[in-house]
Amino acid sequence: MRAPWSWALAGLCCGVLGAVLVFAPAVWMERVANAMGQGRVVLSDSTGTVWSGSAQLALSGGQGSRDAVRLPGRLHWVMGLGWDHVKTALSADCCTAGPILLQLAPRIGWPLVSGWHLQVHSSESNWPAALLAGLGTPWNTVRAEGSLGVSTSGFSIHTALDRVVMEGHVQLDARDMRSSLSTLAPLGSYRLLLTGGEQPALALTTLGGPLQLQGQGQWTSGRLRFVGEASAAPSHEQELSNLLNIMGRRDGVRSRINIG
Numbered sequence: 001m002r003a004p005w006s007w008a009l010a011g012l013c014c015g016v017l018g019a020v021l022v023f024a025p026a027v028w029m030e031r032v033a034n035a036m037g038q039g040r041v042v043l044s045d046s047t048g049t050v051w052s053g054s055a056q057l058a059l060s061g062g063q064g065s066r067d068a069v070r071l072p073g074r075l076h077w078v079m080g081l082g083w084d085h086v087k088t089a090l091s092a093d094c095c096t097a098g099p100i101l102l103q104l105a106p107r108i109g110w111p112l113v114s115g116w117h118l119q120v121h122s123s124e125s126n127w128p129a130a131l132l133a134g135l136g137t138p139w140n141t142v143r144a145e146g147s148l149g150v151s152t153s154g155f156s157i158h159t160a161l162d163r164v165v166m167e168g169h170v171q172l173d174a175r176d177m178r179s180s181l182s183t184l185a186p187l188g189s190y191r192l193l194l195t196g197g198e199q200p201a202l203a204l205t206t207l208g209g210p211l212q213l214q215g216q217g218q219w220t221s222g223r224l225r226f227v228g229e230a231s232a233a234p235s236h237e238q239e240l241s242n243l244l245n246i247m248g249r250r251d252g253v254r255s256r257i258n259i260g
Contacts, residue, residue, distance in 0.1 A: 026053030029077070039063040040135065043075070051079045057092070061136025069134030071095070071127075096125045107160060115160035120168075124151045129174065143180035146189075149173040155196065164222070166196035173207070181246060184239045187211040204228055210236035211243070215257060225260035 026046035033043045039062040046055035057075040060068040073093025080087045085105035091098070101121035107114050129146040132139040154168035171193050176186040188209015195201045202217035202224070215228020230247045231254045232240040244250060248257040 024050040026050060026055065029053060030055055039065070042068065053077060059131055059134035061134065061140070065134075065136055067134050067136050067140045069131050071131060092125070092127075095127045096123075098123070100125065107158070115158065117156065117158050119156040120152050122151075122153050124149070126150075129177065141181070144177060145179070146177040146186065147175045149175065165198070166194070166200045168196050170194040175207075177209075179243070182211075182240065182243045184210060184236060187240075187243075188213070202226060209233075211240055217259070223260050226257070227259075228257040230255045230257060 026048045029050045030043040030046040033041065040060055042058045042060050043055040044058065047053055054074045054076040057071040058068045059071075071092060071094060073095075076091045076093075078089045078099075085103050088102045088104070089099035090096070090102065091100065100123045103119045103121070105117045105119075107117055127148045127150065129144040129148050132144055133142075134140075149172070151171045151173075152168065153171075155170050156167045158165040158167075171191065173189065173191050175189045177188060177190065178185040179187060186209060188211045189207040190209075190213055191205050191207055193203045193205075195203070200219045202215075204213055204215040204217075206212045206214060210233040212231045212233065213228065215226055217224055217226030217228075219225075229251075230244055232244065237253060244255040248255040250256075
């Protein structure tokens with residue numbers, strides 16, 4: 001039989017490990033998020049624990065960038081464990097009416113985990129477009145202002161080996177957009193729709209305004225290929241001429257936009 005002290009030591013170790021897991025400080029979450037964000041998504045000034053905490057969120061152009069822009073207020077999270085998944089509820093003081101629910105589950109295979117399944121429950125949120133300036137070029141030049149409404153419907157991401165499969169929809173409505181590159185304000189309102197499938201597709205349309213944007217794109221072999229155009233409403237061609245020159249290759253009264 002084992003000596004009583006060995007059982008006591010084992011119990012102490014289990015207790016300490018349990019306490020560490022339960023009361024793990026939020027700064028651990030901050031470090032993991034910053035490593036995954038590669039200097040572009042930055043958490044700081046974290047409080048609470050890994051399971052229930054908050055931090056200041058900022059977007060940055062990467063390591064050494066001086067263009068970091070902080071989100072007004074704080075980002076909050078609550079995490080919980082299921083037998084085969086992790087649930088997370090995210091909320092932001094400035095931008096969410098209710099929590100954004102995420103569920104992450106591993107896909108079991110050889111040798112152990114063959115991929116991941118991330119599900120985003122249907123949600124709506126509204127973010128300041130000025131936050132994008134923190135990402136550096138070209139956003140720090142555009143200096144966009146306005147509001148970005150994001151809604152999701154049945155959206156999920158599956159990873160397996162070298163494949164990434166998206167399902168559902170993500171809709172981004174950019175409303176009353178303005179830019180430091182133009183004195184005309186607002187430039188307009190726009191909708192960008194991501195539709196999942198074997199080849200996820202992007203569709204850009206104009207909801208209204210003097211600057212007209214439209215385009216279509218697809219992810220092919222892990223790369224985004226997007227073709228679109230920008231043009232000015234007839235009564236605003238002169239006011240938007242310089243902006244159209246910057247946005248893409250000029251073709252008469254239009255500017256051609258090609259990505260990928």
